[in-house]
Amino acid sequence: MxxxxxxxxxxxxxxxxxxxxxxxxxxxxxxxxxxxxxxxxxxxxxxxxxxxxxxxxxxxxxxxxxxxxxxxxxxxxxxxxxxxxxxxxxxxxxxxxRDFYDGMGEIELGNLFAGRDKVYRRRAMFQEPSAEPPKTWLDVGTGHGHFPAVARTVFPATRFDGLDFTDGVELAERTGRIDRGIRGSFPELAEESLAGSYDVVSMFHYLEHSADPRAELRAARRALRPGGHLLIEVPDPECWFARLLGRFWLPWLQPQHLHFLPVANLRKELDALGFTVIAEEHREPSDTVDLLGAVWLSLNAVIPPDDAPSLPRPPGRARWLLRCALLLAAVPALVLATTLDRLLLKPLAGWGKVSNAYRVVARCDAPM
Structure with missing residues (x-):
């Protein structure tokens, strides 16, 4: 044998x-x-x-x-x-x-986030080159920890912790993308064990998922040391494409996104909490996929869905063949939308209200 x-x-x-x-x-x-x-x-x-x-x-x-x-x-x-x-x-x-960021969706979304190293590196480089590197950094809404894994190449001596509700944060700790995984509610944990612990708190596309954005901002204020920095990046509801594309504007991301803050509202709230806004950026945070996203969402609205556990039964072969045919027919539209996003909209990002996201950097000057 x-x-x-x-x-x-x-x-x-x-x-x-x-x-x-x-x-x-x-x-x-x-x-x-x-x-x-x-x-x-x-x-x-x-x-x-x-x-x-x-x-x-x-x-x-x-x-x-x-x-x-x-x-x-x-x-x-x-x-x-x-x-x-x-x-x-x-x-x-x-x-x-369920099954979007973890479960069935874990690999697909993980691969999407893992391919954004350049974006993550630019996010991490918020400081002046002469500034002292942060010693501790908390990434709130870290997911699988892909941002901290790249940010530590910019700040190799910094300890990166990640916080999230899902078990993805535990995966991030096991794989070494973060030094410590914290699972739970940020407002609750900031009151209990995280107060005054961090030089930097980042919230990249996190606040829009929160049921109470003000509570999250207060938690960041409590978690930061005096002189620490808060980094926030969110979709911009005042983007022209939000109105032009309507329900097919990708950053609406329904039903997950609960709140969309105009930048003036966010700045006013940060000021009331004792932060000093030191930077507001619109060009660099903009992820120029507005047209591609609109075509993709339009397709999802008309073609038969792929098999999913929320369907009572798997689609039959005829519906599967129809789905494949429509996807193939849509390839030219997807290619055209991608081309226009890259060649037309990307150079315009930051001009007027073309950007679909904005970033704010705020300094905490005193303990809460």
Whole structure:
């Protein structure tokens, strides 16, 4: 008998179809009780300024995972804050986040974030070259820790911690992308164990996911040492493409994004908390995929969805063939959109309201 036949075999990884089939019963049980239970009551006032002058900005569906449900964004006529209304509750957030960043989506999203080294390096280089490197850095909403892994090439002596709700932060610690993984609520942990611990706190595309952005900003104030810096990057709801492309503007990312802060509102809140804003950037943070994203979301709105556990049964062969045919037919539109994004929109980023995101750097001058 061959020796190789006696060697233990590594269990084969389940196929995507097998994974979907295994997850389907849980999803169908959740959906059998309806999607209405995933939402809080609709607000009649702005969560930022309290004004009752609200207007519908858009209504859409989940174009990313094709999970059932409808989602609305409303805008305040007074302060221009945009927010999801009615907002997802805790059960809703769990349902719509499930298998996006972890589970089924872990590898796909991990590969997407892992390929952005240049972006992460530019984010890390917020200091003047002559400034003293930070000793401790907390990346809030770190995901799988891809940003800290690149940032430590800029600041090799800095200790990078990462905080997140998902088990991705534990993966980030096991793989060495961060020195310490912290799982839980930032506002709660800032009160309990993180106060005055960090020279830098970063929130890259995190605040828009938060149910209470003000609480997150107060937590950052508490976690920073005097003289420390807060780095924030968020989608810009005042971008021209947000209105031009409507529900097909990629940064709306419904149903995950709950709040969209105009930069004036954020600056005013930081000032009230005792921060000094030392930089505001629009050109460099802009991720110029507006047209490509619009074409992709439009496709997702019309073509049959791929198999997913939220569907009651797998799509038949005819629907699968139709999906493949429509995707192939859309390739020229995707290529054209990518070309226009890179050659036309990217050079214009930072001019007017073309940028789809902004970054603010603020200094904490005294303990809270």
């Amino acid at each position: 061959s020796r190789t036949s006696d060697a233990p075999r590594t269990p084969a990884k389940p196929s995507r179809a097998e994974t979907v089939a295994a997850l389907r019963p849980r999803y169908q049980d959740d959906l059998a009780r309806g999607t209405g239970r995933f939402f809080e009551p609709r607000r009649t006032d702005c969560p930022w300024c309290g004004s009752t002058r609200l207007k519908r900005r858009l209504r859409t569906r989940d174009r990313y995972q094709s999970k059932p449900g409808h989602f609305a964004l409303e805008a305040c006529a007074e302060c221009r804050h945009v927010f999801q209304n009615p907002r997802l509750n805790g059960d809703g957030l769990e349902f719509y986040y």
